[in-house]
Amino acid sequence: MKPILFVATFLLSLSLTAEESLYNIPIKDINNKAVSLKAHKGKVMLVVNVASQCGLTPQYRQLQAVYKKYDGKGFIVCGFPCNQFGRQEPGTLEEIKKFCSSKYDVSFPMYAKIDVNGEGAHPLYKSLKKQIGPAKISWNFEKFLVGKNGKVLKRFSPGTKPDAPEVIKAIETALK
Numbered sequence: 001m002k003p004i005l006f007v008a009t010f011l012l013s014l015s016l017t018a019e020e021s022l023y024n025i026p027i028k029d030i031n032n033k034a035v036s037l038k039a040h041k042g043k044v045m046l047v048v049n050v051a052s053q054c055g056l057t058p059q060y061r062q063l064q065a066v067y068k069k070y071d072g073k074g075f076i077v078c079g080f081p082c083n084q085f086g087r088q089e090p091g092t093l094e095e096i097k098k099f100c101s102s103k104y105d106v107s108f109p110m111y112a113k114i115d116v117n118g119e120g121a122h123p124l125y126k127s128l129k130k131q132i133g134p135a136k137i138s139w140n141f142e143k144f145l146v147g148k149n150g151k152v153l154k155r156f157s158p159g160t161k162p163d164a165p166e167v168i169k170a171i172e173t174a175l176k
Contacts, residue, residue: 028112051088060104077108
């Protein structure tokens with residue numbers, strides 16, 4: 001009986017660690033200040049790698065609209081600039097911040113530039129991809145919907161708009 005109890009306790013601790021891990025990964029905000037996602041614990045998050053000079057950049061408009069619609073209901077959008085795809089995010093953090101606020105009135109949290117693929121992929125993206133494959137991000141504006149418990153619920157391709165019916169349905173389901 002004791003071995004079974006030990007194994008069950010061990011497996012439970014592993015699952016709790018997986019759920020908590022996204023919140024403990026060190027990241028930097030758009031002002032290059034060390035932070036984490038702990039402030040968003042218990043919220044539904046849409047984590048998106050973004051870029052200012054991409055054909056999909058107008059998705060900032062939909063991201064902002066979806067954020068505004070569900071902000072008071074326990075939902076947050078987290079934008080992570082990435083310059084790995086066609087060098088479509090070459091700006092400094094200050095330039096990115098200015099672009100997002102002046103062009104798209106972005107008020108959701110933006111973070112420092114990161115890599116999402118390869119050996120230099122940020123641990124946050126390594127964790128997201130490990131939870132729900134494939135192992136490679138295909139382009140800018142790929143979206144991960146993370147549940148209140150820190151587990152990835154869905155992954156949406158770059159071409160799927162943030163306000164697409166399937167995204168909205170997934171957000172609303174996660175918020176219940």
